[in-house]
Amino acid sequence: MSGAWRIRIFFLAAAGFACLYFLAVRNLPPWGHYRGPYGDVMATSSVFQRHTTDVVNAIDYDYRGFDTLGEEFILFTSVLGVMLLLRDPEKNKGISRTGNMGQATRFGAAGSYAALLVFGLYMTTHGQLTPGGGFQGGVILATASMLIYIAEDFRVFKRITSHPIVEALDALGAAGYAAIGLSAFLFSAPFLTNWMPLGKTGDVFSSGTIAAISACVGLEVTAAFLMLGYTYLEEIVSETGEGG
Amino acid sequence: MITPSPALPIAVPLVAAAFLAGLRKFLRRWLADLIATATAAANLWLCAALLRGSWHSNIVYWFGNWFPRGRIVVGIGFEVDPVGAGLATLACLLTLLGFIYSWRITDSGRDLFQPLMLIFMAAMCGFAMTADLFNLFVFFELMSTAAFALCGLKTHEPAPLQGAFNFAVTNTVGAFLILTGIALVYAVTGALNMAQIGFLLGSRHDLLVIAAAAFLCSGFLIKAAIAPFHFWLPDAHSVAPTPVCVLFSGLMVELGAFAVLRMTSVMFGQSLLQPHSAFRSTLLLLGSLTVVWGGLMCFAEHHLKRVLAFSTISHGGAMLLGVAIGTPAAITGWLTYLFAHAMAKAGLFFTAGILLHRLQSMSEPQLFKRGRSLRFTAALWLLGGIALAALPPFGLSNGEDLIESATHAHALHLWVTLMFFFTSAMTGAAVLRVGMRVFFGLGDAGPADRAAQIDEAPDGPEEQHRIPARMFLPAALCIALSAAPACIPGFGRWFFNAAHRFLAQSLYIARIYAQPTHYVLPSAPHSDLGSTLMHGAIAVVCALLLASWAVFHLALPRGFRGATHLEGPMFPLRKLQSGHPGDYVVWCMVGFVLLGGCLFLLP
Numbered sequence: 001m002s003g004a005w006r007i008r009i010f011f012l013a014a015a016g017f018a019c020l021y022f023l024a025v026r027n028l029p030p031w032g033h034y035r036g037p038y039g040d041v042m043a044t045s046s047v048f049q050r051h052t053t054d055v056v057n058a059i060d061y062d063y064r065g066f067d068t069l070g071e072e073f074i075l076f077t078s079v080l081g082v083m084l085l086l087r088d089p090e091k092n093k094g095i096s097r098t099g100n101m102g103q104a105t106r107f108g109a110a111g112s113y114a115a116l117l118v119f120g121l122y123m124t125t126h127g128q129l130t131p132g133g134g135f136q137g138g139v140i141l142a143t144a145s146m147l148i149y150i151a152e153d154f155r156v157f158k159r160i161t162s163h164p165i166v167e168a169l170d171a172l173g174a175a176g177y178a179a180i181g182l183s184a185f186l187f188s189a190p191f192l193t194n195w196m197p198l199g200k201t202g203d204v205f206s207s208g209t210i211a212a213i214s215a216c217v218g219l220e221v222t223a224a225f226l227m228l229g230y231t232y233l234e235e236i237v238s239e240t241g242e243g244g
Numbered sequence: 245m246i247t248p249s250p251a252l253p254i255a256v257p258l259v260a261a262a263f264l265a266g267l268r269k270f271l272r273r274w275l276a277d278l279i280a281t282a283t284a285a286a287n288l289w290l291c292a293a294l295l296r297g298s299w300h301s302n303i304v305y306w307f308g309n310w311f312p313r314g315r316i317v318v319g320i321g322f323e324v325d326p327v328g329a330g331l332a333t334l335a336c337l338l339t340l341l342g343f344i345y346s347w348r349i350t351d352s353g354r355d356l357f358q359p360l361m362l363i364f365m366a367a368m369c370g371f372a373m374t375a376d377l378f379n380l381f382v383f384f385e386l387m388s389t390a391a392f393a394l395c396g397l398k399t400h401e402p403a404p405l406q407g408a409f410n411f412a413v414t415n416t417v418g419a420f421l422i423l424t425g426i427a428l429v430y431a432v433t434g435a436l437n438m439a440q441i442g443f444l445l446g447s448r449h450d451l452l453v454i455a456a457a458a459f460l461c462s463g464f465l466i467k468a469a470i471a472p473f474h475f476w477l478p479d480a481h482s483v484a485p486t487p488v489c490v491l492f493s494g495l496m497v498e499l500g501a502f503a504v505l506r507m508t509s510v511m512f513g514q515s516l517l518q519p520h521s522a523f524r525s526t527l528l529l530l531g532s533l534t535v536v537w538g539g540l541m542c543f544a545e546h547h548l549k550r551v552l553a554f555s556t557i558s559h560g561g562a563m564l565l566g567v568a569i570g571t572p573a574a575i576t577g578w579l580t581y582l583f584a585h586a587m588a589k590a591g592l593f594f595t596a597g598i599l600l601h602r603l604q605s606m607s608e609p610q611l612f613k614r615g616r617s618l619r620f621t622a623a624l625w626l627l628g629g630i631a632l633a634a635l636p637p638f639g640l641s642n643g644e645d646l647i648e649s650a651t652h653a654h655a656l657h658l659w660v661t662l663m664f665f666f667t668s669a670m671t672g673a674a675v676l677r678v679g680m681r682v683f684f685g686l687g688d689a690g691p692a693d694r695a696a697q698i699d700e701a702p703d704g705p706e707e708q709h710r711i712p713a714r715m716f717l718p719a720a721l722c723i724a725l726s727a728a729p730a731c732i733p734g735f736g737r738w739f740f741n742a743a744h745r746f747l748a749q750s751l752y753i754a755r756i757y758a759q760p761t762h763y764v765l766p767s768a769p770h771s772d773l774g775s776t777l778m779h780g781a782i783a784v785v786c787a788l789l790l791a792s793w794a795v796f797h798l799a800l801p802r803g804f805r806g807a808t809h810l811e812g813p814m815f816p817l818r819k820l821q822s823g824h825p826g827d828y829v830v831w832c833m834v835g836f837v838l839l840g841g842c843l844f845l846l847p
Contacts (some may be wrong), residue, residue, distance in 0.1 A: 006824075006826055006827055006830055009830050009834065010829075010830045010833065013830060013833035013834045013836075013837050014833060016833075016836075016837030016840070016841065017833055017836060017837060020455055020458060020836075020837065020840040020841075020844075021424075021455075023451050023455055023844075024428055024451065024452055024455030024456065024459075026451075027450065027451050027452040027455075028428070028431050028432070028452065029431060029432065034434075035431070035432065035433075035434050036430070036433065036434010036435065037316055037434055038316065038434050038435065038436075039434075041313070041316060041318070062308060063308065063310055063318055063319050064319060064320055064378075065307065065308055066251075066307040066308070066319075066320045066379065067320060067376075067378060067379055067382050069258075070367075070370070070379070070382035070383060070385075070386050071382060071385075073258055073363060073366075073386055074382070074385050074386050074389050076262070076265075076363075077360065077363050077386065077389040077390050077393065078389050078393075080265055080356050080359060080360060080393060081360070081389060081390075081392060081393030081396075083354075083356065084353045084354075084356045084360070084393050084396070084397065084399070085393065085396045085399050085405065085408070086399075087353065087354055087399065088399060088400065164269045164270070167265070167266055167268070167269065168266045168267060169266075170265075170266065171262040171263065171265050171266020171267070172262075172266060174258075174262040175258075175259050175262035175263060175266070178255045178258050178259045178262070179259065181251070181255060182251075182255055182259070185249070189309055190249070190251070190305060190306055190307060190308065190309045191249060191251030191255060191305075191307050191308070192251075192307050192308045193308050193309045194308065
């Protein structure tokens, strides 16, 4: 198909799509008229049933925790896929960085790094109380580490992130989620049953497996994004000509 | 025998995959292969035990012990019926054979191959057994993510990256369509459990239901490679390693049609699936289009894996006809056909893999005459071709006969028979033609087209003079198993029970709500050996004639001369297979509008 024909057919099909979509959306319940009972049931019962004040995380890691296990493994698989597809980086790399940053940048980065680290850990460990949790905290922790790349050079970043231990932690986080699920079998309960003590509502150590799963997800997401960052940078940054 | 927890076939391979991926830098190749093979074997046992356990009534399993409160489903549930457990078992069997085939030989992408295959297997098992619409989507995504990566395993060449890219783009379009459909369904029902949605929707049949069905079905039909959604499939198959092709063609594509049937029978059973509905006519139309398109292109290709890929498309269309007819007898036929096709196609892909391993090429002109010393390989290839042409005792013949006899209207019966004949003859002819040229050196090398020039890195390191027995074993076992539905008497009754239960919407919903169910298995229909033998024989003779016509350049009577273009590079359908992802997305949109328009406009 030539470019012109592709665009013509696309607009024709897109018009049909728009019609179908319009017909579907027009028949939806009006804005603000929530029909389903699910949200109301969750909002009223989850605090009592699971001692968690963040209902979203109660749904994510407990009521519908099996979906989240699948989603965690989608991230895990995506990172494996990226590493598989980019395992032979081509030689013609675009960016080459020379020299280190100045002292001010390095100092600023170190300060921000510490602050972001604390913030990321807070996010990961308080998911059951306030908005946050393993996915969000993990991304913050991983992106904080990009400051190493900015303040130091690629070699330092690579030495840390390409270490086999990062891969092992990534897998440990992923497997840990499934293992917490399997641990319910010890109490002859179904997979992913929340068997741990629920604690006092509002405490950091509350809500049973929700907090434990959140920590596992945080570990997995941190390691996964570190590996992603390393694999992508390895693809575009040339090492020659770097260093002080 | 105790029935294992349905969570185990998902959790066990995921843990094993994480272990293998996390420690891949410390594990030796043989150890990684051993762990992966053992996990696949253990999963096969688990799924087979589930299949046994679900024989009398569906197994319902609530994750996190969140069973329904009244009519409201709180958590995620599995409902394992014989069809779901059977497909999961098939996934484990094909993965296990794939591991045996690739044992320590094929390039494993720095040992990422084994964990990705295990995740792929786990996702297919979950996809087949879940009763939750969103969970179905999660496993669809997990399956797709693993599949994209596996497809691009041979990343040294540009073609695999492009094939994997086209696959990823089109299937992501499918994921968006499915997600939109789920949002529409959730907006009106507030539920994600398919049984609860089916209970709430009842016989409601308005614009919203039709639109939701159009979104959901188009998404899954992209996975099922139904024309015009099918363009990604040959590009992905021609570049993926052999064990991955086996899983793609043998099961992943069929799971798309399975999802369509599972969703519609549980959620829209009393609206869309009524006899003579627009939905059935639409599926018949798309299925027929796919049969013809896939069959013509199958014969037009000269790259062995692309030939097999287009044959999968054509057979997938034929299976969709069975889904469209949708009576218990037709679904019995669909299951029989699915199983026999999966086995025959897996056997053919393994055989193609042996050829690639031994002769380092997948191009028909390049392989011309070079396979004359490979007698056992030739026998497997030709048997596979005959199995595709649906000659008894191969199971495709039984499936075909059951689907055909399920149609009562005379015109429809004739049409479906013709479609099955077309797919058998065309795909059989293409495989036999390749066999005649490669293994017997008949005729000339045949025309070369651009697609046949795709260089594929062999699965192994260098040209092999000996082929290990463990590569032949899966191929021979698969071809033999494709005859099982006809040769083992219990199979027919088993498929019939599975089909009946699959279609019983009230039974499915009652099990979710733990209500008592009464189920009496009706007596199974018999397939008529005489007519299957006759249909099979006619198809094989036609396939042989077609293959000989192509190989020996036989003259055609006036008026049929145009058919000579079929094999040539100027064949118009071939031009549409452009390899441009933008084109493929446009065709997906066209397909969606076609499907949605038919659902809205047909009476």
